[in-house]
Amino acid sequence: MPGRKRPRQTKRDKRRLDIRDVAKHARVSIATVSRTINRVPTVDKQLAERVWKSIGELNYFPNTQARALVSGRTRLLGLLISEITNPFFPELIQGFEEIAVANGYEILIGSTNYDLARMSVCIRRMLERHVEGVAVMTFGIEQPLLAELSSRDIPMVFVDSGPPSPLVRALIVDYRKGIREGVQHLAALGHRKISFVSGPLRQRSSQLRKAAFIESMEELGIRPDANWLIEGDHTLEGGMHAMELLLSLRDLPTAVMCSNDMTAIGGLRVLARAGLRVPDDMSVIGFDDIHLAEFVYPPLTTVRMSRNDLARGAFESLRSIAENHAPPQQRHWTIPTKLIVRQSTSYPPGSALSGSALGKRSNSSKSTRASSRNKAIKTARRKPADD
């Protein structure tokens, strides 16, 4: 059987640059090249230098798939978000990408669009590509996840939810602090009639924000009117609907706090359309401090939750599990929040201070705050959606 061993003809004539080419060029074995690249400390200084030089001259870089195949490390991280169209997420992605790339990782993004089927596709994609960990930034723990990923021992990090497994970490956002600051800021300005537009309440994070609001109010001895507690959906449209609902009420609040900035911005639009001025007629506070918040009119007072903190926390958690850095590591990572005061908040209309305070800002109308407000509200009610 001599014909057997005939080397099988290779299909590609134009081979890519190979670790063997580098080895030949540097006059060492491929093992040494590999060890040099991976910075194994036992390689001789001189040899290493020669190898690096060859690598540079040949402009070689290792094949990621081959590497991953044998080492079992793909250096791939999954990032699961709810919708990339919501400005909050691109900012998060940016931060995550930056830190991941700086550490030699690549990221795989999956948008679930709040849809379980899509989510399951995302999980599958990540499983197939053998991610080393998944950051679930979807603000709601969906169960199928845990099953599929956990069963394959994939590290995960969630927002707002505890670690039921040693391979899971949690990012704990300190909603309380920021929201409390917001409520106290409003109270200090004289507001007592404060509304809260929450996110979708099936999300744990929405519940927590709402709870923090109610708690902060009660701390001040204010019991928020149930009519002023509205469930939104964290979208612009949702914010618009919520504000329309609010404006249709007989008894209006003087300030609205929103569970995220998009909601607040939607509210701002409806207020503008209805002829109500912010903050003269109504104060508005958002949450997140997305980039846009600074550029709406008026610039939005909001609670900042840093996307970079979130990104860094997620990355470090994942890495610490994947690379086995300190196994009994802290299982939580706290994300601070902080009130950023801009110009969407001021004294409530009709307050003793409001006239003078507001006077500085706008002086084109001679009617009093209160009367102009009432007039605008009446107008808004008469034609709620004229455009």
Add this chain to the structure above:
Amino acid sequence: MPGRKRPRQTKRDKRRLDIRDVAKHARVSIATVSRTINRVPTVDKQLAERVWKSIGELNYFPNTQARALVSGRTRLLGLLISEITNPFFPELIQGFEEIAVANGYEILIGSTNYDLARMSVCIRRMLERHVEGVAVMTFGIEQPLLAELSSRDIPMVFVDSGPPSPLVRALIVDYRKGIREGVQHLAALGHRKISFVSGPLRQRSSQLRKAAFIESMEELGIRPDANWLIEGDHTLEGGMHAMELLLSLRDLPTAVMCSNDMTAIGGLRVLARAGLRVPDDMSVIGFDDIHLAEFVYPPLTTVRMSRNDLARGAFESLRSIAENHAPPQQRHWTIPTKLIVRQSTSYPPGSALSGSALGKRSNSSKSTRASSRNKAIKTARRKPADD
């Protein structure tokens, strides 16, 4: 030398599910399993069925790295964008991700942030992961790209720029049509004093948009005032600056056309802050039709360039090269544009029609359009940045 052949001890005791496991379970060879999975038509119906059944029962899926390593096909596509923070891009990403995933591809996103060093890092990342093609949606052909990617025979697709190589395709956006519609819309309303805020002129796409504007104007016999041709940078802040600049002019235009929506939205903010009403005092048109455009106040009249068309065009181009579908394929892919009229455009102030037309929309002020406009402009000039 008998000790030689002792099977080397494998490091992982808990192996992942393997093609061999499936083969054993289905009582066929691994080759048959592989062929079944890849839908090679020569496998026997019965066997194939048995294999699929085993795959299902075991919940097996192939290892992407191993696959890529031997087949040379990573099923990875690079998507190069300028900044993920600009709402235009997430919408593009969404479309691209959707179509790519539907076709079994994965995408690698790289944001250049208009920075050449970052761009080069992105290219490197894509090279290392062996993408099968790169969609360069950065709206400006940067040279280092062509060098590195072309030299490695990576297919590419650009926006607005011809194919210098058989591995490059171009997405040709029909700026002319949409912009012409915009200009004619304004002209029909009676505007003659129209400003254009362009994007950064080092980008070819910005130049094309501007050229289309000028051409459309000249077609109507209007020669735009050089003072009204402003170079922006396609950001919100840039739009604000541009509008401030415009408002500081002695002779103001009655309408502003912007090279993208973010610029227009920035302009809207400045106008609102200055007390000028849109469209009563000034008409504004954007470009892109990003999601947000519909939700600003007033809803923005804009030229739609579909992100989905762009995404689909980019993907199909790349795939046709990578998979060698029809080598002498069309080298271009045309993206249509179309004017979407919303409420940021109306008759110019002071026009015979403007009073009655505007009356429908707002009736709180009794002064004429023209006088209120002048007053507001004076105010805006006096304190250009009071907040």
Add this chain to the structure above:
DNA sequence: TTTTCTTCGGCAAACGTTTACTGGAACTTT
């Protein structure tokens, strides 16, 4: 000098697929 450690480069075995060949069985053709 001889023996025992150390060090550190090289050899070659994985890693989990794809796919060029091979060869047996079932058909066709002569």
Add this chain to the structure above:
DNA sequence: AAAGTTCCAGTAAACGTTTGCCGAAGAAAA
């Protein structure tokens, strides 16, 4: 019936790395 053909499942050679093991060379100990 013999000789081709065709069809298709199986065998094993890549793919480009990492890394366990081995052994040569030098250092240290005896």
